[in-house]
Amino acid sequence: MNAQRSVELTHDELVRETLLALRSLTDSLDRMHGVLKDAMGMNGTDLAALRMMVIREERGESVSPHDVARHLHISTASTTKLLDRLTTAGFVERHLHPHDRRARVVVLTKSLRQTFGQHFGTRMSPIREVVEQYDDRELGIIERFLSELSERIEGVE
Structure with missing residues (x-):
């Protein structure tokens, strides 16, 4: 979703779009972890x-x-x-x-760090490229959002 479109959406629509984006992100992360799991043979x-x-x-x-x-x-x-x-x-x-x-x-172990670096490092590069596009204020908001979300999810048993 682009910034122009977000101006046109209501709060409820933006919440829905954000939840859909999170679902898409978790799906992408699941697939990335599946590839990583296979590459590491575990x-x-x-x-x-x-x-x-x-x-x-x-x-x-x-x-x-x-x-x-x-x-x-x-x-x-x-x-x-x-x-x-x-x-x-x-x-x-x-x-x-x-x-x-x-x-x-x-x-x-050091071996794990090297193996993880080999397999996970290449997958982190595009993620870092996206993150680096945001300014410090935006990154602070994103970090707070993701941290709060993680804490809430962890709290649900």
Whole structure:
């Protein structure tokens, strides 16, 4: 939708157009993740776990096996199998928790970062090109919108 057209639409119509655009975006992201999953030779759950770990790492948060299970809504047995696959593939390592020696944390490997960079980096380039078209004020609004949307979606169980 172009800026000229948005002037002609009512608020309700703009809300509908925004929701349709979000649906289209999520469909595009689903397809991109499907291609990435295939390129990396893994299943969707494994890729979702890695994406979650990358996001948490970028926030400076540690990830426990329990965090993975809760995020993916899978059992501890399934989580153990998933982490075994990712460890065997060289994508993660399990370490003792730095503050609680009884617990474990899951850490991404350099190999995963390189592999993710190879496959995901080329797909991020066009996204970055679009983002860079917006000025700082617009980016602030977009970031706030996406963050609030993510928080609300996470809050729905």
